[in-house]
Amino acid sequence: MQPLAPGSLRILHLSDTHLTGDGALHQGSTDTTAALDAVLASAEGVPDVGLVVVSGDVSEDGTPASYTRLRERVGGWAERHAAALVTVPGNHDLREGFRQVLANGHVLGEGGRPLAHTLEYLPPSVPVSGQSVVAGRRVVTVDTSVPGSGYGLIADEALDRLRRALSDGEPSDGGSVVVLHHPPLPAPTALHEALRLRNAEAFADAIRGTDVRLVLGGHHHHHSAGSIAGVPVLVAPGVANDTDVVGAYDEESAHIDAGYLVVDLAADGSVWSSPVRVPRPDTDPLAFHLGADAVTRIIDAAG
Numbered sequence: 001m002q003p004l005a006p007g008s009l010r011i012l013h014l015s016d017t018h019l020t021g022d023g024a025l026h027q028g029s030t031d032t033t034a035a036l037d038a039v040l041a042s043a044e045g046v047p048d049v050g051l052v053v054v055s056g057d058v059s060e061d062g063t064p065a066s067y068t069r070l071r072e073r074v075g076g077w078a079e080r081h082a083a084a085l086v087t088v089p090g091n092h093d094l095r096e097g098f099r100q101v102l103a104n105g106h107v108l109g110e111g112g113r114p115l116a117h118t119l120e121y122l123p124p125s126v127p128v129s130g131q132s133v134v135a136g137r138r139v140v141t142v143d144t145s146v147p148g149s150g151y152g153l154i155a156d157e158a159l160d161r162l163r164r165a166l167s168d169g170e171p172s173d174g175g176s177v178v179v180l181h182h183p184p185l186p187a188p189t190a191l192h193e194a195l196r197l198r199n200a201e202a203f204a205d206a207i208r209g210t211d212v213r214l215v216l217g218g219h220h221h222h223h224s225a226g227s228i229a230g231v232p233v234l235v236a237p238g239v240a241n242d243t244d245v246v247g248a249y250d251e252e253s254a255h256i257d258a259g260y261l262v263v264d265l266a267a268d269g270s271v272w273s274s275p276v277r278v279p280r281p282d283t284d285p286l287a288f289h290l291g292a293d294a295v296t297r298i299i300d301a302a303g
């Protein structure tokens with residue numbers, strides 16, 4: 001992959017890891033820990049990552065052990081790559097277990113250094129809100145989960161925290177990044193439409209006219225891109241599986257597949273994103289390979 005342009009922030013965007021504390025298979029079919037390990041091994045080839053984001057449904061069972069798996073694996077990757085780590089709860093997460101291991105989701109700061117958090121008990125009714133600064137950009141997390149439900153809703157308290165975070169200090173040219181689980185975009189299937197973010201308009205009002213340059217979400221287990229209030233919204237592919245978006249609208253199925261996004265946020269706030277599908281060596285043989293010498297010859301021949 002190309003090196004990072006000067007002044008840009010490169011984000012490794014994962015979502016929907018659905019880890020289990022006891023290693024049980026997700027949906028009876030998928031070893032999500034192995035899927036995450038494959039994603040992280042693939043991402044070893046991505047240079048200059050400054051921030052790793054996991055946009056919710058970190059856990060399938062809400063156990064502290066499942067969050068510890070994420071902390072060890074993704075946190076370990078981020079520390080080795082000197083990258084920050086930010087995560088946010090999704091509808092499968094339980095705020096209590098999430099907070100116990102991942103605090104407010106801003107786990108590692110710039111350079112991969114652990115962020116200090118005050119030990120304060122918050123009941124599960126309180127959304128997990130947080131903000132940090134990475135490479136001069138505000139990174140703000142918004143909890144869209146509703147305890148006991150699968151749909152998304154940004155509680156008034158979380159909306160207030162978002163507005164306050166975005167009005168904190170001067171807007172920067174590099175802009176702010178908002179991370180949430182339920183994306184403010186149309187859903188590809190009837191089931192996901194029923195589980196949509198119900199107050200996307202309130203979210204649009206909160207970010208309109210601010211320095212937010214990018215919104216990162218998950219939930220659909222399939223990559224898509226759109227915009228809200230003129231701001232790009234990127235939905236990461238799932239780590240756990242890939243939703244069949246061309247099947248019957250009122251049915252729901254997924255393939256065993258995993259992917260992630262590499263997103264560059266440039267100094268002027270422009271965005272470049274590349275989805276990466278993690279190949280499975282057993283079923284995805286290479287179509288071709290050109291060595292560096294061959295590539296140079298082709299480039300030279302092309303003038």
Ligand SMILES: [Fe+2]
Pocket residue numbers: 016018056057090092219221
């Ligand atoms: Fe999910």
